[in-house]
Amino acid sequence: MMDLGAEPVRRINSRGKPAPHLSIKFDSHLFSIDTSRSPKACVQPDAYLITHAHSDHYGKSAMLSTKAIASVETARALEIRHDRQYKGRTFRVGESIMVGDVRVMTHPTGHTIGSAAFSWETEVGTRILVTGDVKDYSALPHCDLLISEANYGDPWDSSCIFDDDLASFSEALEEGATFGAYAFGKAQRAVALMRAMGYAGDIGMDEQSLALTKELMGSSGPFTGINWHCTNVVTPWNLNLVPGRKKYILTGRTDMGYPTIRLSDHLDFRGLMKMIEHISPEEVLVYHPGGERANLLAHYLQQCGMQASSLGQIDSFLR
Numbered sequence: 001m002m003d004l005g006a007e008p009v010r011r012i013n014s015r016g017k018p019a020p021h022l023s024i025k026f027d028s029h030l031f032s033i034d035t036s037r038s039p040k041a042c043v044q045p046d047a048y049l050i051t052h053a054h055s056d057h058y059g060k061s062a063m064l065s066t067k068a069i070a071s072v073e074t075a076r077a078l079e080i081r082h083d084r085q086y087k088g089r090t091f092r093v094g095e096s097i098m099v100g101d102v103r104v105m106t107h108p109t110g111h112t113i114g115s116a117a118f119s120w121e122t123e124v125g126t127r128i129l130v131t132g133d134v135k136d137y138s139a140l141p142h143c144d145l146l147i148s149e150a151n152y153g154d155p156w157d158s159s160c161i162f163d164d165d166l167a168s169f170s171e172a173l174e175e176g177a178t179f180g181a182y183a184f185g186k187a188q189r190a191v192a193l194m195r196a197m198g199y200a201g202d203i204g205m206d207e208q209s210l211a212l213t214k215e216l217m218g219s220s221g222p223f224t225g226i227n228w229h230c231t232n233v234v235t236p237w238n239l240n241l242v243p244g245r246k247k248y249i250l251t252g253r254t255d256m257g258y259p260t261i262r263l264s265d266h267l268d269f270r271g272l273m274k275m276i277e278h279i280s281p282e283e284v285l286v287y288h289p290g291g292e293r294a295n296l297l298a299h300y301l302q303q304c305g306m307q308a309s310s311l312g313q314i315d316s317f318l319r
């Protein structure tokens with residue numbers, strides 16, 4: 001990867017273990033990617049790029065740095081979710097933002113409201129792209145070094161191959177069912193789908209889902225609190241508060257205690273492979289989530305003849 005003029009590095013955490021995320025060194029810069037804040041004694045990055053507001057992307061910590069960079073919607077979602085003030089800079093997805101002398105471009109990924117991929121070019125002309133989590137790769141540009149997610153990146157696991165079950169969702173909507181969905185991400189996807197399918201009435205929601213949805217997609221109303229007389233979208237643990245028998249959790253999992261409808265915020269394995277073909281990089285670094293799926297996708301890409309590695313193979317450390 002040094003041929004490309006970029007070096008991935010990890011921090012060692014207070015327990016002496018590699019932190020579960022990475023930073024990229026290039027030219028005279030250091031960009032931290034979906035990482036927690038560096039301890040004061042540690043090398044400080046030029047920027048904390050936060051792709052979206054899910055907790056496994058560490059915005060809860062990075063949002064407190066003036067070096068944080070996140071979309072307007074991601075910054076607002078972090079504030080509502082964590083009840084603290086976002087201290088960094090913001091952009092509208094699709095705009096570029098300067099970090100020192102580096103122009104960082106931003107691209108929509110369709111994973112959550114405000115989710116963004118980041119790309120920039122180094123002094124030697126290497127184009128680097130960081131995906132964050134992706135549902136729709138169509139707006140992502142070509143690059144040389146792709147730093148990719150692999151949430152459903154295990155080619156040998158049949159649960160990594162799926163299609164969204166929109167027919168069942170539409171049928172359940174017509175039956176007046178209640179939907180269980182996580183407050184940030186899935187709840188807004190459900191609302192967007194309900195409106196696209198022609199449902200114009202009130203949507204009832206529990207407190208946090210309502211706050212996030214009103215803030216992030218207020219024009220998709222009308223919304224109300226949990227309400228017996230309309231269709232409700234509530235977090236899975238609030239499903240028992242809603243009367244009626246027809247209840248479905250919107251997820252790919254099957255161990256939820258209620259019937260489920262497959263509706264994912266992610267690309268499946270086939271989608272990830274199509275995304276990589278679309279971006280056509282020289283080299284791929286699989287950075288998220290850590291662990292087996294990243295290793296397996298990197299291994300699979302190597303077998304396909306690509307230069308690929310995973311977070312776990314990074315052997316440069318910042319102290």
Ligand SMILES: [Zn+2]
Pocket residue numbers: 052054111133
């Ligand atoms: Zn996510």
